[in-house]
Amino acid sequence: MNTTKFIDPKETDIRGLFSTQQVHKVPLHQRTYTWKKDQWEELFDDIVQLSDGETHFLGSIVVIPDQLKLGVNFFQIQDGQQRLATIVILITVLRDLAEEKKTQGSYQDYLYAKDYNGNLIPRLQLSELDNDALMCILEKKPMRSSHPIFDCYAYFQNRIKKDFQNNLEGAIRELWSKLLEKVYLVHINAFNDFNAFQLFETLNDRGLELSAVDLIKNFILQKVSGDELKLKECVSLWTEMFGNVRDIEPIKFFRRYMLSSFKGKVSERRLNKILRSIIEKEKWDRETILNFVEDLNQKSTIYSHIHRADFQDAIEINKRLQDFQLIEVSPSYTLLLKLFPFYENVLLSKEDIIKALKMIEIFHVRWGVCGQSTSSLDTIYNEICYDLSTTSNSTDSMGILHSIMSRLDKEIKANVDYTVFKDNFLKRTFKASERRTKYILWRLSKPTGETTININEIQTEHIMPQTLSNDWIKYLKDKTNLSENEIIEKYKEYGDRIGNLTIIKGEWNEGMSNRFFEGKKKAYKNSEFSITNELCDWNDWTFDEIEKRSEKLAKLAVEEMWKWQK
Known part of the structure; x- marks a missing residue:
C-alpha cells in the first residue's frame, strides 16, 4: 500500500x-x-x-x-x-x-x-x-x-x-x-x-481567487520546469512582462495578445482553456513555450506604449493614440499589437502608422455613431491579424495597409456607408457626458492651434437648455406656433441632437446654461472653439435651427472629418 x-x-x-x-x-x-x-x-x-x-x-x-x-x-x-x-x-x-x-x-x-x-x-x-x-x-x-x-x-x-x-x-x-x-x-x-x-x-x-493570467503562468512554468535554465529564463521574462502591464489590467493585455496572435474568439473567462488547448494540440516543446513568452514580453512593452501613448520621437502617433482613448477604440489594440512590431522593425514608417491610425479612427467613429455591435469588432480585428500572419500581405508596407483598408472598406460599405453615417449623425442622441461626444464636437470645431484635447477642461453645452423654463416654452410657442405639450415632445427628439450641442472651456455655471439664446451668444462670442462662436451668426434658436445645424455638422462629419476613401 x-x-x-x-x-x-x-x-x-x-x-x-x-x-x-x-x-x-x-x-x-x-x-x-x-x-x-x-x-x-x-x-x-x-x-x-x-x-x-x-x-x-x-x-x-x-x-x-x-x-x-x-x-x-x-x-x-x-x-x-x-x-x-x-x-x-x-x-x-x-x-x-x-x-x-x-x-x-x-x-x-x-x-x-x-x-x-x-x-x-x-x-x-x-x-x-x-x-x-x-x-x-x-x-x-x-x-x-x-x-x-x-x-x-x-x-x-x-x-x-x-x-x-x-x-x-x-x-x-x-x-x-x-x-x-x-x-x-x-x-x-x-x-x-x-x-x-x-x-x-x-x-x-471551486471558484477561489485565481485569475486566468495566473493559471496560464503556472501552466507554462510547469511545462518548462524540467529544464532549469529555461525555467529561470521564463520566470525572468514573465516578471518583466507583468511589470510592463501590471497597472493597465494584465488580463486585457493578454486577451488582446491572443486575439492578435491566434485565430478565433477569446474571452477573458476562457483565456486559460484556449491557450492550454493550443499548447497541447500543437504539442509545444519547451523551446516553443520560451519563444512564446519572449514574444509576449516584447508585445507587453508595445502594449504599454500604446496604452500610455508614449512612443519615443513619435509626437503625431502619440497624439492620435491619446485621441483613441476618447473614442473607445480599445478593440483596435488587437490590430495595433500586430502593427507596431512592423514599425519597430522599420517595415512600416511613421507615415504608414499614421495612415493606419487615421483609418481606424474613421472606422470607429462611424461604427460608434451608427450604434453597430461592439462585439463584432473583436472578430474583424482578429481576422485582419490572421490575414497578416498567413499571407504575403505582411512583407511590405503597401501590403499591410492594403489588407487593413480592404477589410475596413468592406465593413464600412456594408454597415456604415455615407448615407447611414450621415443619417445617424443627423438624428441620433449624443450623450453630453460621454468623452466621445466632446471629442467629436472638438474635432468639428477644426482646432488649429491646440493639437490635443484635455477632456477634463471641456464641458458639453446644450444650446437649448436641458430643462425648459416657462420663459423658454413661451419663447418657443411664439416662434413655432406649437403647444406646450408639442414643444415638450419635440424637445425629447431634438434636445440631444448634435445640432443642439456645443463645447465650452473653463467656468460655466448653471445659470448661464439656462439663459435665453440671445444672452448666451455674448458668452459664445468669446469662445476659443469655432463651433461655439459661430453660433453668434444665428438669430433665433428653435427646433428648425437645431435641424439645420445638425445637417451642417453631419455633412462636415461625413465629407471631411471622417470621410472614408479607399
Whole structure:
C-alpha cells in the first residue's frame, strides 16, 4: 500500500504560523501584491468585530519546501501570498504604533526568524517587484515611491488611529491578541511543484481567487520546469512582462495578445482553456513555450506604449493614440499589437502608422455613431491579424495597409456607408457626458492651434437648455406656433441632437446654461472653439435651427472629418 502523501494540511493560528522556524518566500514568477482598500477593510473589520469565543478563518496557503538552512525551514508560497502579505503589513503597523506609544510587545519575533548564527531573516519574502517595498516598512525606511504595500500600511495605520484615538494603547493590545489567537488558516504543504499545480487547478475550479493570467503562468512554468535554465529564463521574462502591464489590467493585455496572435474568439473567462488547448494540440516543446513568452514580453512593452501613448520621437502617433482613448477604440489594440512590431522593425514608417491610425479612427467613429455591435469588432480585428500572419500581405508596407483598408472598406460599405453615417449623425442622441461626444464636437470645431484635447477642461453645452423654463416654452410657442405639450415632445427628439450641442472651456455655471439664446451668444462670442462662436451668426434658436445645424455638422462629419476613401 502506497502511503505517500499528496498534501499535508495543518490548521494553525497566526501565533503558531509565525512562532516557528519557518520563512515563507514568494517565487519570482508569482503575481505581485494586488489587494486594495476593499480587501484591507474587510479583513480589518472581520478582526476588529471578533467577540469572545469567535474566530476568523483566513483561508488556506499552499506551499512547497524550499530548503533547510541553519535551522530555518524555507517554504515557497504557491497560493495565499496576498493574505499572508497583508497580515505581515498589519503586524508591522501594530509594531510601529506600539513603539510610538512605548508599549511593550514581541512584534519583531513575528516578523523575523533567527538562524543558528543569530541572523534575523524576514519571515515573509516577496517577489522581485514587491520585496523592496516590504523591506522598507519592515526596516522602517522612508516610503519614497508609490506602491500597494505602502498604501496598505497607510490604510491600517490611519484606520487604527482614527477608530481608536481615545484609547490607542488598549486597542493595539486588543488587536494584537485577536490577530495572534483568533485568526486561523490552513497551511498546506504540497511537497512539490506538480502537486501544487494540481491543487491550484482544483482551487480555481471551486471558484477561489485565481485569475486566468495566473493559471496560464503556472501552466507554462510547469511545462518548462524540467529544464532549469529555461525555467529561470521564463520566470525572468514573465516578471518583466507583468511589470510592463501590471497597472493597465494584465488580463486585457493578454486577451488582446491572443486575439492578435491566434485565430478565433477569446474571452477573458476562457483565456486559460484556449491557450492550454493550443499548447497541447500543437504539442509545444519547451523551446516553443520560451519563444512564446519572449514574444509576449516584447508585445507587453508595445502594449504599454500604446496604452500610455508614449512612443519615443513619435509626437503625431502619440497624439492620435491619446485621441483613441476618447473614442473607445480599445478593440483596435488587437490590430495595433500586430502593427507596431512592423514599425519597430522599420517595415512600416511613421507615415504608414499614421495612415493606419487615421483609418481606424474613421472606422470607429462611424461604427460608434451608427450604434453597430461592439462585439463584432473583436472578430474583424482578429481576422485582419490572421490575414497578416498567413499571407504575403505582411512583407511590405503597401501590403499591410492594403489588407487593413480592404477589410475596413468592406465593413464600412456594408454597415456604415455615407448615407447611414450621415443619417445617424443627423438624428441620433449624443450623450453630453460621454468623452466621445466632446471629442467629436472638438474635432468639428477644426482646432488649429491646440493639437490635443484635455477632456477634463471641456464641458458639453446644450444650446437649448436641458430643462425648459416657462420663459423658454413661451419663447418657443411664439416662434413655432406649437403647444406646450408639442414643444415638450419635440424637445425629447431634438434636445440631444448634435445640432443642439456645443463645447465650452473653463467656468460655466448653471445659470448661464439656462439663459435665453440671445444672452448666451455674448458668452459664445468669446469662445476659443469655432463651433461655439459661430453660433453668434444665428438669430433665433428653435427646433428648425437645431435641424439645420445638425445637417451642417453631419455633412462636415461625413465629407471631411471622417470621410472614408479607399
